[in-house]
Amino acid sequence: MKKIIAMILVAMLALAGVSAMAESLKMCTNVAFPPYEFYGEDGEATGIDVEIAKAIAAKLGYDLEVVDIEFAQCIPGVQSGKYDFSAAGMTVTEERKQMVQFTDTYATGIQSIIVPEDSTVESLDDFVEANGTVKVGVQMATTGDLYTTWDYEDEGKGTVDRYTNGAAAVQALLAGKVDCVVIDNEPAKNFVAQNEGLKILDTAYAVEDYAMAFSKESPIYDDFNAALAELIEDGTVQSIIDTFIPAA
DSSP states (O other), X not given: OHHHHHHHHHHHHHHHHHHHHHTEEEEEEOSOBTTTBEEOTTSOEESHHHHHHHHHHHHHTOEEEEEEOOGGGHHHHHXXXXXXXXXXXXXXXXXXXXXXXXXXXXXXXXXXXXXXXXXXXXXXXXXXXXXXXXXXXXXXXXXXXXXHIIIIITTTSEEEEEESSHHHHHHHHHTTSSSEEEEEHHHHHHHHHHSTTEEEOSSOSEEEEEOOEEOTTOSSHHXXXXXXXXXXXXXXXXXXXXXXXXXX
């Protein structure tokens, strides 16, 4: 009898272990894309993607396990079933849609470029082609700061001057201290309206739609996407975004 009871207990513990494993979702990402994913001071992964995923997982009753891998391996990992989904600052493209299914878009970024009204450039690259470099004014820690740092300062093609607010960056442009200002489109329109001698280039600097990727056979996709939609509707997603990207 003792042997039978012991076997029953072992079986119960095994089932409990399977259940516990089922309560964790495995998300793959590349933790090197701030503010969407990066390591915080405590050494834990955080950022817009991570915190939105945590909120969705909690809403559905799951824990979240974040796995840091090479970005190029995210879609293959999801396709193979190794990971439940990927959230990696991933832009929705037609090519990727052939391989995975995407959630609703949860973040769209539009960055505009302000230049002097008499400028003939059409992009930041035009400055580099003409002068060998470009000096960009931005509001510190905003998306414009992040993107121009990656694209120009980190690549040795220019410098980024960071100001405490957008108005200060625009004043630097008017004073000739920078070649242009990269900032969110709505503030850009207001600054141009308030300051003579400036214009917004027709071509946006960056427009991106981000979504999370699931295998096309994922059993949790529908519930996950529905939870995401609810968190977008109640303002949770925007609150998370605002935490990591200060409003202009």
